[in-house]
Amino acid sequence: MNVLVIGATGKSGRPVVDALVARGAKVRAAARTPGAAAPGVEPVRFDWADRDTWLPALEGAEGLYVVGPFGQPEPELLMHQLLDQAGDVRRVVLLSVLGADRLPSLVPMASWEHDVRMSGREWTVLRPNWFQQNFGEGFAEGLRTRGVLGLPAGDAAVSFVDTRDVGEVAAIALTSDGHGGQVYDLTGPSALTHGEALRLLGQASGRTLRYEALEPADFADAMRRGGGGERAVEWQLALFRHVRGGGNAAVTSAVHDVTGHPARSFPAYVAGA
Ligand SMILES: NC(=O)c1ccc[n+]([C@@H]2O[C@H](COP(=O)([O-])OP(=O)(O)OC[C@H]3O[C@@H](n4cnc5c(N)ncnc54)[C@H](OP(=O)(O)O)[C@@H]3O)[C@@H](O)[C@H]2O)c1
Structure with a gap:
């Protein structure tokens, strides 16, 4: 099966590509800077902001994994138009987010x-919780330089999910029957607070790492100072409101149900397992 992976070099896209190749799919790995070719993987340039790149990327694709156009103006319109142009694609797996149905409409996932x-088309929606891998890449700057992670997450627990499990679920949904019309809430096997997560990470790395519960307004100001647009700020605030309200604490069986193995735990991620 030929699968186009949009967002192929990102935290979720990379494990999706790996899992698809492991299942014998031919992957077209799409991003603005798509990286190098590898067995079973053809890099292709794709930019949400440049429609001339869309059709060449979509050509011949029967399956599509799509990380949406976050950070773009009019993200709803772009997704709508892309799906309109996805000629031969018969299966689509969308990366959404846990709680998409409970978030305000300024978050485009709904x-x-x-x-x-x-x-x-035959569709499957993945609604993952926050990624364990954020602690290695997404939150990198403050953690690396000061050993401090400041977020407006309060002391709420989060059942962080490993992106390798997201990748496996996506690849299974794209390459096998029985997943059409399904919405999968993907979580890890237990919930922990950001403070607990950092304690585990600190123990493993021999560093003192600290979580700082930020006031939402301070977090928003920091985002604005970093160049975040108003919609992106409101979007992040909504996601963290969902976290503080306990919406990201539940544990689901979806990873196990689809892959047949237990969801990878945060301690396993920290141990590099
Ligand atoms: N992080 C989390 O904990 C989490 C949890 C649940 C859901 N999500 C959702 O996951 C999405 C982010 O996915 P991710 O964490 O895999 O992202 P990521 O690690 O930031 O990677 C983004 C990917 O998209 C590509 N990309 C960025 N801008 C692009 C553009 N204009 N056109 C084409 N490709 C572009 C990037 O490559 P180039 O830069 O080379 O283009 C990269 O491959 C968001 O929608 C978020 O809501 C995230």
């Missing part, structure tokens, strides 16, 4: 999910 459902 609109993306609606478009995927209405696309006339």
